[in-house]
Amino acid sequence: DGGITQSPKYLFRKEGQNVTLSCEQNLNHDAMYWYRQDPGQGLRLIYYSQIVNDFQKGDIAEGYSVSREKKESFPLTVTSAQKNPTAFYLCASSPYSGGTDTQYFGPGTRLTVL
Amino acid sequence: KQEVTQIPAALSVPEGENLVLNCSFTDSAIYNLQWFRQDPGKGLTSLLLIQSSQREQTSGRLNASLDKSSGRSTLYIAASQPGDSATYLCAAPLSNDYKLSFGAGTTVTVRA
Numbered sequence: 039d040g041g042i043t044q045s046p047k048y049l050f051r052k053e054g055q056n057v058t059l060s061c062e063q064n065l066n067h068d069a070m071y072w073y074r075q076d077p078g079q080g081l082r083l084i085y086y087s088q089i090v091n092d093f094q095k096g097d098i099a100e101g102y103s104v105s106r107e108k109k110e111s112f113p114l115t116v117t118s119a120q121k122n123p124t125a126f127y128l129c130a131s132s133p134y135s136g137g138t139d140t141q142y143f144g145p146g147t148r149l150t151v152l
Numbered sequence: 153k154q155e156v157t158q159i160p161a162a163l164s165v166p167e168g169e170n171l172v173l174n175c176s177f178t179d180s181a182i183y184n185l186q187w188f189r190q191d192p193g194k195g196l197t198s199l200l201l202i203q204s205s206q207r208e209q210t211s212g213r214l215n216a217s218l219d220k221s222s223g224r225s226t227l228y229i230a231a232s233q234p235g236d237s238a239t240y241l242c243a244a245p246l247s248n249d250y251k252l253s254f255g256a257g258t259t260v261t262v263r264a
Contacts, residue, residue, distance in 0.1 A: 042195075080156065080241060080254035081196075096251065128195055140186065141252065143195035 041065065042144035044129050049149045051116070051123065059114045059147045061129035068134060070112035071141065074098060075126040084127075087112055116149065124151045154179045154246050158255035166263050171229035173258045175242035180220045183247045187216055187227050190239045190257065199240075200227070204247070232262045 042063045051057045063070065069088050073081040083096030087106040101120025106112055112131075116123045126148050130141040155178040165171060175185070184203050188196040200216045202209045202225065208217045213230040225244075229236055239259045243252040 044195075078161070078256060080256045081252075082254075083251050086251070126193075130196075140198045140201050141196075142198070143188075145195045146193070148193070 042129060042131055042142055044127075044144035044147050046147060047145070049147055051149060051151050053151065054118045056115055056117050057149070059116070059127055059129075059149070061112045061114065061144060063110055063112075063129075063131045063142075063144075065131055065133075065142060066109070067131035067142070068109070069132045069139075070106070071130040071132075072096075072102075072104065072112070072114045073128045073130065075128060075146075081128065084114065122151075123149055125149060154182075154244055154253035156242060156244050156253050156255040158240075158242060158258050160258060161256065162259045162261075164261040164263060165232055167232060167234060169232055169262075171227075171232050171236065171260060171262075173227040173229075173240050173260070175225040175227070175244075175255055177223050177225075177244040177253070179244075179246055180223055181247050182220065182244045184245065185216070185218050185225045186243045186245075186252065187214075187225075188241045188243065190241060192239075196241065232260075234262045234264045236260060237262050 045060045071086040072084040085104040087093035103115045129144040132139045132141045157176045187199040200209045202218045215228045218225045239257040241257040243254045
């Protein structure tokens with residue numbers, strides 16, 4: 039089955055720790071995205087990548103970092119500089135290097151700061 | 153910057169009633185208008201995509217309309233079922249931007 043996988047489903051972080059969220063797709067999509075969702079709010083774009091070895095900041099990139107070394111993988115690191123990281127994180131991909139096409143979403147990772 | 157608003161934030165209807173969900177956006181220079189469904193604790197599933205040149209799009213019991221001049225889109229769900237209970241989000245990317253701007257969503261409960 040083609041799709042997007044995210045791991046882990048739940049993640050707990052202690053103060054001062056960096057944590058990495060995994061996102062893998064086997065849809066052969068060029069573009070990948072990371073969003074953050076807080077209760078009662080829409081999705082906010084953290085980072086996006088239109089091609090391997092290239093990525094751009096979204097609206098709330100501070101305290102986050104990404105890499106895109108392979109087409110199918112787009113991991114997100116939440117650094118200790120992110121002051122309020124507790125949220126639901128969603129990864130998505132789309133067929134073309136343009137974010138206006140339909141995006142396909144993974145199941146999400148819920149991050150909680152202890 | 154595109155601002156997307158969805159009102160109401162929550163809606164509860166009896167089974168069989170038709171649902172009407174609203175989405176408004178501030179910048180009419182959109183590339184398309186997308187509707188998604190999100191079940192609790194899950195990712196988003198694409199429902200309908202209306203190109204900027206279209207007025208509506210249909211899929212089964214779902215129909216979405218688009219009026220760019222007034223900055224509005226409406227999602228109609230006919231003969232609602234308990235399985236339609238979910239949060240519905242719209243997104244309106246600008247034609248000169250590659251980012252989807254999401255509304256906060258409308259959470260629908262269909263009572264059996």
